[in-house]
Amino acid sequence: MSAVGDAHQLSALHRDSSGWALLRSDNAPLTISLLGRHFGDGVRSLPAPELFDLLDADLEALRDDGYDLPRSGQGYCSDWVRAGFLLRRASAASREEFIEPTEGTFAAIAFVAGLTSPISTVTESRLTTLATQLANLARDTDPSVETRLARLQAERDEIDRQMAAVRSGDFPVVDGDRALERSHEILSLASEIPGDFARVRASFDELNRTLRARILDEDSDRSDTLGDVFRGVDLIGDSDAGRSFTAFYDTILDASRSAQIDDAIGAVLDRPFARRLSSAERRSLRALLSDMENAAAEVHDTMTSLSRSLRHFVQSRAYEEHRRLQQLIRTAQQHARGVAQVRRPYDVLDLELIRVGMSLESVAALKPHNPADDRVVDQVEIHEPGVADLAELRQLVRESEIDFHELTDNIVATLHTRGRASVGDVLADHEATQGLASVVGLLVLAVRHGHPTADFEAVQWTSTSGVRRRARIVRHVYDPTAEEFRR
Template identity: 30%
Template sequence: MRDRSDGDGRWGAVSFDEIETLRRHSSAWKLLRADHAPLILSFLAKVFVEDNIRSISSSALASRLDDELYALNERLGPATFPRRATAYLDDWAAPEAGWLRKYYPAGSDEPHFDATPAVEKALSWVATLRSRAFVGTESRLNTLFDLLRQMVYGAEDDPEVRLAELRRRRHAIDVEIAEVEKGNVDVLEPAAQRDRYQQFATTARELLADFREVEANFRSLDRALRERVAGWSGAKGELLDEVLGNRHAIAESDQGKSFQAFYDFLLSPRRQAELTDLLERVQQLEAIDDRDPRMRHIHYDWLDACERTQATVRLLSDQLRRFLDDQAWLENRRVMDLLHSIESSAMRLRAHGVPPLTFDIDGTTPAVVLPMERPLYTPAAKAPIDSRVEGGEGDFDPSALFNQVFVDPTRLSLGVRRCLQQRAQVGLCDVIGEHPLEQGLAELVTYLSLADDSFAVVFDEEVREQVDWIDADGQERVASLPRVTFVRTTDATERALR
């Protein structure tokens, strides 16, 4: 049997034993076979894929799942999903399922959840079952040709061959420039535009899904390294050689090089500006009638996924640094204890002379200690505490207690939600125009730090705006700040206002 796999197991012939192993142990396969697979796939896709959430607290995820279960039970019957939301989440995060990763972030005592790569794989397979009214092929063929040219000429070390290819491309560009100068502009047909947009949207979503798998691979290596450090009993030099070798292997691996190149590409300001401009212009093409709203800001989702992956890689360095600090402190303390012991012995020998050579032996009979000879436990006496508080006798002005300024962020979030009911995004100046500032600068700062699941706060450092208000003394105040835009992310606004 010929194996036509592309190298990562996504396409090609597989053996009977491999398929049987995947059927028994693959978390993605178990998810497709689960009794509540429609609920699991639809809910996890909405939270972790469509909203691009990489970490969510247990209470927030349980609240969203509880709303989903309530709606389904109202429509399908109260006995369709009788269990509590937390019970379903625990089952999905169990080791035998492996669809959610349950963990405790640093500095938090509440568990958090994140979807595993198995969820992305199952959703990708389910998405391929949908019937498509339009299936483009031309753009994929052009992409294949471009990839072949990049591989062939990118690996060519003969200068003459490279120059010949560059001259051919320059000649093609010159011909195209001449045609445009004559007024002959070759515009892509609407079908070709839809073909390329469909391929771009599919590839962009697949790329975002791959980052979750890359992060899981790095996390597995991090867990193995922690176990190695915790159980190490040999020399520290040998462990350091192995740890540093593993860290170097991550950066120099094919996956590490590809990820770093992608991350550097996204961090380039010129590339970011070009990508933002291209996405905005593509969204305005009239030929594309089935626009994916997520594609407008897909590069921000890529950046967020890259940063999460980079944070996982940084855990390796933090673990190594803590190990080195702990070991160095323990060894320095042991060395100092040995030096003090030697100094004390030397001082005793100098004061009393060299003692005769003697040695001690263990006793010839064991020491017998009866259990009844041990004293009984005596509880400690409790000290009496007088919690009475005597009233003060001095006079003071209590008005200072009532002059504190408190800005209610819930009221501000509600105003932003109302503005987002009829539009996808709204600027801070528009919100303040409809809801003027009542508490001055404190209220303005609260607008900048709003955190709500129904919208996101986007800052544009390149554009400055001015916000004015009248303070308590009747004077006009003006603040200059970057452009702030509230972008609707879910339909939770309408649900919260009902």
């Protein structure tokens, strides 16, 4: 690309990028500090009330240090949403609104983090990663059978040599400094993951808007986009971004692959060099797999939701109403363009418009809110705590739960007396103090520590209201050798 093309491209990026806008804003240091503080270590979104409270506490500390920050956390969040630094998203699981940084904000935070802790040299681990990726790319794109077999043979010979060295005990072990360097390289790559997921989600949102606009702009019901949706084609899932993310999502959810990553993280954290990592670095490394799985699940839900919404938009024929409304708006704009040639906005027209909608009333008819209406003026009555009665507490517990301890004692007593006991035998020897609950508890213990027979038996008990009850149940015999009944 020529210098002119580069200049135009960067000028557009300078105008449209939220990350660039954040870096050149007046309060960029404070904004990046606050957002980077709460959207780090795998945190991609927060409930709006929780974020407001966190920011209010930070703003109070900054004001005490001399910073002029007159607005509240909620006010600054509203400004950042309007500026494109944050996004508001509704949650299907709760009524709370969630707030998350945009792709550009993640990029700005990562850029500033690179300035505060730059990589001063080309590390060995980075060169190793580069060489490995190049070798894999050369191998996987090679169409020649002979060269691929030769490369595989060389790899097998190298593996055999390494296995022989391990058997002899003569193999290198990465020392603390080099292992620490590789750990930092892994964490550096992991820090880019939130921005990657934000970029994927933004691409899905943009693709959804583009598809809807294409459906509205195409005139015929037999249009390609509309026809694909009617035929059940998942345009979002089948897009380049959708296929790429689906491949990643399937990989991260693969049980064997996840187990390998989890085992590798546990092994690394158990190594002696891991003690030299900071607590935040160890925490980030330990949560690496779960953070990727959670973030991938959120993006997958977004992709699925957008696909379903687009399909419903078409199959419910709601697009026809939107298309009709768009045509009416364009027709009105065309008429307005013609009228603008002969009329001015301030011209008085001899036209009476019929007003529809809500009626306008005087300000004096409005009733102002009086904060004193919510004030509590009644005297607060203080109740002194009393002394708990153990017997009363036990009675309350017995009214809400089955007394398995009492039932177990009754079973043990019947086994000692009869040598063999069923539910009916225990009820014959001991009263069902909790009524039907005692019968249910005896059956539960019989299922856990006994076995059913082919016979039936009649059981009787007195309910808590004093009514005599009868029932016919499968005969269950308790196992006298069960650990529960050994007393």
